[in-house]
Amino acid sequence: MWGFVPHSRHWIAIAATWIMISAFAAHAAPKRVVSMNLCTDQIAMMLAAPGQLISVSDLAQDPRMSPMSSQAAAFPINYGRAEEIYLLRPDLVLAGEFASGPTVAMLRRLGLRVEVLPPAETIEAIRHEIKHVGALMGREVAARALLDQFDQELSRVTASRTRGRAALYYANGITSGGNTLAGTILRHAGFDNVADELGIRRTGTLPMELLVMSQPDYLITGAKWPGQSRSEAILDHPALSRIAPNTSHVTDRDWICGTPYILRAIEGLNP
Amino acid sequence: MRPAIWLLAGLALCLFAISLLTGPAGIGPVQAITALFGLGEGPMPIVMREIRLPRAILGFAIGAGLGMTGAAMQGYLRNPLAEPGLIGVSGMAALGAVLAIQTGLSQVSGLALPFAALLGAAGGIALLFMLAGPRGGSITLILSGVAISALAGAGTALVLNLSPNPYAANEIVFWLMGSLADRSMVHVWLALPPMLLGGYMIWRTRRALDALTLGEAAAAALGVSPERLRYQLVVGVALIVGPATAVAGAIGFVGLVVPHILRPLVGARPSALLLAAGLGGAILLLGADISVRLILPERDLKLGVITALIGAPLFLHLIWKTRSGGRL
Numbered sequence: 001m002w003g004f005v006p007h008s009r010h011w012i013a014i015a016a017t018w019i020m021i022s023a024f025a026a027h028a029a030p031k032r033v034v035s036m037n038l039c040t041d042q043i044a045m046m047l048a049a050p051g052q053l054i055s056v057s058d059l060a061q062d063p064r065m066s067p068m069s070s071q072a073a074a075f076p077i078n079y080g081r082a083e084e085i086y087l088l089r090p091d092l093v094l095a096g097e098f099a100s101g102p103t104v105a106m107l108r109r110l111g112l113r114v115e116v117l118p119p120a121e122t123i124e125a126i127r128h129e130i131k132h133v134g135a136l137m138g139r140e141v142a143a144r145a146l147l148d149q150f151d152q153e154l155s156r157v158t159a160s161r162t163r164g165r166a167a168l169y170y171a172n173g174i175t176s177g178g179n180t181l182a183g184t185i186l187r188h189a190g191f192d193n194v195a196d197e198l199g200i201r202r203t204g205t206l207p208m209e210l211l212v213m214s215q216p217d218y219l220i221t222g223a224k225w226p227g228q229s230r231s232e233a234i235l236d237h238p239a240l241s242r243i244a245p246n247t248s249h250v251t252d253r254d255w256i257c258g259t260p261y262i263l264r265a266i267e268g269l270n271p
Numbered sequence: 272m273r274p275a276i277w278l279l280a281g282l283a284l285c286l287f288a289i290s291l292l293t294g295p296a297g298i299g300p301v302q303a304i305t306a307l308f309g310l311g312e313g314p315m316p317i318v319m320r321e322i323r324l325p326r327a328i329l330g331f332a333i334g335a336g337l338g339m340t341g342a343a344m345q346g347y348l349r350n351p352l353a354e355p356g357l358i359g360v361s362g363m364a365a366l367g368a369v370l371a372i373q374t375g376l377s378q379v380s381g382l383a384l385p386f387a388a389l390l391g392a393a394g395g396i397a398l399l400f401m402l403a404g405p406r407g408g409s410i411t412l413i414l415s416g417v418a419i420s421a422l423a424g425a426g427t428a429l430v431l432n433l434s435p436n437p438y439a440a441n442e443i444v445f446w447l448m449g450s451l452a453d454r455s456m457v458h459v460w461l462a463l464p465p466m467l468l469g470g471y472m473i474w475r476t477r478r479a480l481d482a483l484t485l486g487e488a489a490a491a492a493l494g495v496s497p498e499r500l501r502y503q504l505v506v507g508v509a510l511i512v513g514p515a516t517a518v519a520g521a522i523g524f525v526g527l528v529v530p531h532i533l534r535p536l537v538g539a540r541p542s543a544l545l546l547a548a549g550l551g552g553a554i555l556l557l558g559a560d561i562s563v564r565l566i567l568p569e570r571d572l573k574l575g576v577i578t579a580l581i582g583a584p585l586f587l588h589l590i591w592k593t594r595s596g597g598r599l
Binding site for chain 2: 171172173204205207208209210212213215225226227228229230231232234237238239242243
């Protein structure tokens with residue numbers, strides 16, 4: 001019995017410390033968050049408390065790729081280089097899966113907390129990403145509000161009936177199947193994806209002959225970049241204008257990242 | 272000589288037809304031919320007329336052009352190593368084409384693209400003839416060719432890397448190796464007329480090239496003007512190689528391999544070799560283009576890979592022959 005008292009005191013001390021630490025952790029939301037990926041930039045900007053996000057990637061300010069370029073203009077930008085990010089003294093770094101491996105490893109070696117987020121390609125993954133970033137930034141309430149709004153809007157824009165077969169066609173003859181973000185957008189806009197019929201579930205080459213033979217009702221091509229390239233010249237091929245002369249659409253910045261902005265892309269496909 | 276030409280022509284036409292029948296869409300021969308004349312239903316006529324026909328025409332024309340320019344240049348320089356791809360004429364044409372595309376000139380006028388490539392090719396071949404003219408030996412020819420190729424390749428890579436377009440830098444491979452994937456009738460109309468004109472100009476030099484095989488003095492005695500011949504060849508080669516490279520990239524080794532293979536068959540006289548080399552070039556390029564579609568249908572394997580796989584061993588064989596004391 002005597003021996004138990006100090007023992008139980010010991011446990012009480014440990015439990016008390018643990019409660020203190022976890023209470024402290026719950027309140028210690030990161031104060032200096034740096035995002036180095038176009039997609040995490042957007043979710044972080046939507047969720048951050050004023051002054052919490054201190055830098056976004058350079059792409060976030062590019063109006064061709066970022067639907068939030070005007071908001072991003074208010075933030076200092078980074079180019080995803082280890083040195084500049086370390087000098088910002090962040091307590092949380094958000095990186096995408098395509099971030100350079102050595103950069104992430106270097107930042108971790110320097111003692112920074114780096115969270116690598118996979119690209120969100122389905123509605124479920126987008127919801128999970130919003131919740132996850134909200135938890136990482138200590139902004140659970142903002143994340144819940146954003147999710148509620150997202151769910152409402154999604155049920156509003158999702159097409160109730162099938163509107164035909166659509167084909168996605170990008171530079172170099174690339175297409176996207178059902179397991180991609182573009183495929184998700186197509187499905188919610190009420191289109192069947194021609195790539196799925198041809199067995200392309202992710203992203204792959206679609207020979208132009210097969211595209212023409214599949215006779216899609218709707219053709220969605222990639223946006224063109226400034227300057228000229230032979231890769232994009234395929235989108236001007238006369239055969240393409242012959243198969244879908246009046247029913248075509250061009251993807252834009254709302255199609256790049258798994259964020260609530262895909263709702264705008266889905267709505268843009270509505271007649 | 273006659274039977275050989277007919278054989279080559281028949282083979283080239285066969286491969287032209289096979290090229291039309293090869294593709295991922297799986298269209299049967301009868302359907303393909305009816306669709307080619309615009310009679311089939313659905314999307315088949317579009318596939319046949321807008322996608323496969325331009326590819327087959329360009330394969331035939333570019334192969335023929337490269338084979339013929341190879342034979343003409345080898346005749347003029349009296350050197351079996353001369354060939355537009357190997358010594359940088361195609362590379363200079365590619366540089367011209369890339370400059371026209373990246374400066375936006377090709378959008379101002381469709382003709383700017385083949386014209387810029389033609390100027391590049393003309394610059395390349397004029398420089399080569401200046402450095403390694405009729406009296407230059409193999410070493411001079413190869414050294415100047417290496418220098419011109421290196422310069423053209425570096426220039427092409429530099430221009431493409433400076434482009435604001437993210438795809439441009441990846442296209443260095445296309446400009447160095449060549450491909451006929453997804454070319455349209457627009458490209459045929461851009462390239463074919465100047466190539467036909469160039470082919471005619473080179474065809475007209477055949478007597479002068481024959482005379483030159485006797486030596487420059489004898490050729491001059493037979494009334495061949497060296498300046499005029501050189502001018503005709505520069506313009507003719509540029510008219511063929513420039514537009515061909517502008518639409519299909521730089522395809523090497525065709526002009527080297529074909530005359531070499533055909534010489535035992537039709538004789539070494541340039542006049543006999545020109546037509547045969549044209550048909551042989553068409554056979555080689557159509558064959559290469561059919562094989563890239565059969566080997567890796569989804570990868571857009573470059574034509575230059577196949578032609579180099581055939582051409583490089585032959586090139587080594589030529590070197591081996593000179594080393595062991597044989598005549599080049």
